Amino acid sequence: MELDLAALRTFAAVIDEGTFEAAARTLHITPSAVSQRIKALEQQVGRVLVQRVKPARATDSGRVVLTLARQVAHLEQETMASLNPNTAQTSTLPLVVNADSLSTWMIPALARLAPEHRVLFDLHREDEYHSTALLREGTVMAAVTSVSEPVQGCTVETLGSMRYRALCSREFADHWFPDGPTAEALAVAPMLDFDRKDELQARFLRGFTRRRVHPPRHFVPGSSAFSDAVHYGLGWGLLPELHTGSDHGLVELDPARPIDVPLYWQRWKLESPLLTALTGAVREGAREALR
Amino acid sequence: MELDLAALRTFAAVIDEGTFEAAARTLHITPSAVSQRIKALEQQVGRVLVQRVKPARATDSGRVVLTLARQVAHLEQETMASLNPNTAQTSTLPLVVNADSLSTWMIPALARLAPEHRVLFDLHREDEYHSTALLREGTVMAAVTSVSEPVQGCTVETLGSMRYRALCSREFADHWFPDGPTAEALAVAPMLDFDRKDELQARFLRGFTRRRVHPPRHFVPGSSAFSDAVHYGLGWGLLPELHTGSDHGLVELDPARPIDVPLYWQRWKLESPLLTALTGAVREGAREALR
Numbered sequence: 001m002e003l004d005l006a007a008l009r010t011f012a013a014v015i016d017e018g019t020f021e022a023a024a025r026t027l028h029i030t031p032s033a034v035s036q037r038i039k040a041l042e043q044q045v046g047r048v049l050v051q052r053v054k055p056a057r058a059t060d061s062g063r064v065v066l067t068l069a070r071q072v073a074h075l076e077q078e079t080m081a082s083l084n085p086n087t088a089q090t091s092t093l094p095l096v097v098n099a100d101s102l103s104t105w106m107i108p109a110l111a112r113l114a115p116e117h118r119v120l121f122d123l124h125r126e127d128e129y130h131s132t133a134l135l136r137e138g139t140v141m142a143a144v145t146s147v148s149e150p151v152q153g154c155t156v157e158t159l160g161s162m163r164y165r166a167l168c169s170r171e172f173a174d175h176w177f178p179d180g181p182t183a184e185a186l187a188v189a190p191m192l193d194f195d196r197k198d199e200l201q202a203r204f205l206r207g208f209t210r211r212r213v214h215p216p217r218h219f220v221p222g223s224s225a226f227s228d229a230v231h232y233g234l235g236w237g238l239l240p241e242l243h244t245g246s247d248h249g250l251v252e253l254d255p256a257r258p259i260d261v262p263l264y265w266q267r268w269k270l271e272s273p274l275l276t277a278l279t280g281a282v283r284e285g286a287r288e289a290l291r
Numbered sequence: 292m293e294l295d296l297a298a299l300r301t302f303a304a305v306i307d308e309g310t311f312e313a314a315a316r317t318l319h320i321t322p323s324a325v326s327q328r329i330k331a332l333e334q335q336v337g338r339v340l341v342q343r344v345k346p347a348r349a350t351d352s353g354r355v356v357l358t359l360a361r362q363v364a365h366l367e368q369e370t371m372a373s374l375n376p377n378t379a380q381t382s383t384l385p386l387v388v389n390a391d392s393l394s395t396w397m398i399p400a401l402a403r404l405a406p407e408h409r410v411l412f413d414l415h416r417e418d419e420y421h422s423t424a425l426l427r428e429g430t431v432m433a434a435v436t437s438v439s440e441p442v443q444g445c446t447v448e449t450l451g452s453m454r455y456r457a458l459c460s461r462e463f464a465d466h467w468f469p470d471g472p473t474a475e476a477l478a479v480a481p482m483l484d485f486d487r488k489d490e491l492q493a494r495f496l497r498g499f500t501r502r503r504v505h506p507p508r509h510f511v512p513g514s515s516a517f518s519d520a521v522h523y524g525l526g527w528g529l530l531p532e533l534h535t536g537s538d539h540g541l542v543e544l545d546p547a548r549p550i551d552v553p554l555y556w557q558r559w560k561l562e563s564p565l566l567t568a569l570t571g572a573v574r575e576g577a578r579e580a581l582r
Contacts, residue, residue, distance in 0.1 A: 017487065022487075090507050102512075102513045102516045103516055106516065107516050107523055107525070108519070108523060111523035120481065120507050120509050121510070121511070122509070123509075123510055123512060123516070124510075124512065125512045125516075190411065196307070196308060196313075216381050217411060218412045218413070218414075219412070219413045219414055219415075220412070220414050221393075221416045222390065222393045222416050222513075222514065223513065223515060224515045225393045225397065225398050225414070225416075228398035228399070232398055232399060232401075232402035233402065234398070234401070234412070
């Protein structure tokens with residue numbers, strides 16, 4: 001089966017942009033040309049590839065073809081760039097990064113790569129569960145994740161650990177922990193979770209109290225908002241050391257009990273100088289920032 | 292039709308927690324009790340309410356019932372709290388907030404409310420498109436949004452405007468704008484977008500160049516990461532004044548052309564002292580932070 005490069009590119013654009021119209025704009029063709037290419041590709045493959053919803057999504061079969069489309073597009077971009085090093089042709093690197101890495105060490109790490117390579121970053125912010133899905137379906141080429149098992153078709157390496165400390169404001173500690181953060185006090189003091197998938201606070205609680213407690217919870221799904229919520233005394237929560245530094249003016253619940261979250265770099269198995277350079281930059285950035 | 296309060300509460304917990312098992316844990320009942328209550332509620336209403344996927348989602352009919360469930364739960368919580376002001380009973384306020392408000396003025400505004408009221412915040416971070424969907428389906432009671440048309444069942448009021456400025460690093464300006472940010476230079480200099488729904492940079496470009504240009508784009512979906520990306524010279528982008536302050540050390544593309552994004556407060560029409568107090572706190576926080 002010989003698939004059409006233009007059709008693969010069009011398919012990827014529809015999924016990236018979310019609609020046939022937006023894909024048409026990006027590719028500088030008409031929406032009806034987009035529609036024809038997708039139909040032709042689906043006939044060739046013998047499966048429906050695109051769910052016609054808003055935003056458009058790949059079907060299960062579509063995901064397999066999408067991975068191929070991304071890899072081909074990437075190799076094609078790199079080949080063109082090496083043939084014409086002086087044109088404005090740029091390569092796009094789609095990556096998924098966990099929120100706390102994105103808000104701390106990731107941008108400085110990526111900035112190392114930008115000057116010599118003509119590269120654009122298409123970053124996605126997702127928790128671990130979704131980040132492996134994005135890798136599997138071919139939406140991203142690499143991930144910073146706490147999942148150590150390699151996704152099919154990917155290699156994995158350790159980046160280091162992000163250290164978190166359980167912190168609260170001075171006023172919060174005075175009000176809720178007059179006798180220190182006892183198990184009884186922690187059962188009723190408001191706790192901060194990033195979202196419903198955030199297990200970090202619960203893990204600290206289990207280790208600290210040695211029993212199951214269910215304190216009232218706020219949900220604050222933003223790295224700097226989460227840090228603000230600790231500083232403004234809405235609740236206690238685990239903050240990355242990279243965020244707070246040492247001079248944070250906060251009260252630590254148990255200085256003997258930091259939590260280290262190991263992070264991994266998963267990337268497509270693909271001979272790609274750019275992906276190799278990116279891996280080098282991420283590795284170096286992680287070595288400086290993580291433990 | 293008399294709906295069962297416990298069943299409504301169970302239904303809301305399934306949607307909030309994502310699975311029957313997680314809802315069971317929250318409610319301290321067994322998963323099979325959750326399943327029975329949901330089935331009974333579906334029979335009573337005569338419609339399927341829950342899509343049994345991971346995470347569980349409300350069907351179209353489910354969304355209508357969910358709005359009712361949230362409103363009843365909220366009124367019930369408030370009533371209990373006013374009857375027993377000294378118990379640990381707390382009310383949860385589910386809100387959706389746009390990313391730049393969440394990372395700047397929102398937490399200080401919410402912190403005004405916390406001491407006197409026993410209240411927990413269940414914050415969602417979503418762009419405008421999704422935030423009205425969350426209001427409509429009853430997942431949240433109020434929203435900070437740039438959508439001025441009231442969602443059905445909601446009231447709307449103006450909060451003020453968030454002022455953005457187009458900024459880049461000094462090195463970026465030297466490299467890409469040696470003759471200033473001309474239309475030609477802006478057509479090829481890398482631009483930063485938050486995600487594919489972010490129209491702010493495109494809007495600035497249209498106003499500034501007076502024609503359609505399609506520069507290469509990075510996507511950086513995090514407020515502090517976006518600001519980092521500007522500072523590290525990955526691209527130019529619009530930053531909220533609240534983020535940067537005036538002493539930001541960055542180059543402004545056109546000081547005469549800031550962009551003001553009006554923000555609105557949409558909330559359920561519901562007689563609720565807590566929602567009224569929240570509205571007051573948000574209004575006051577916005578008045579100090581916004582224009």
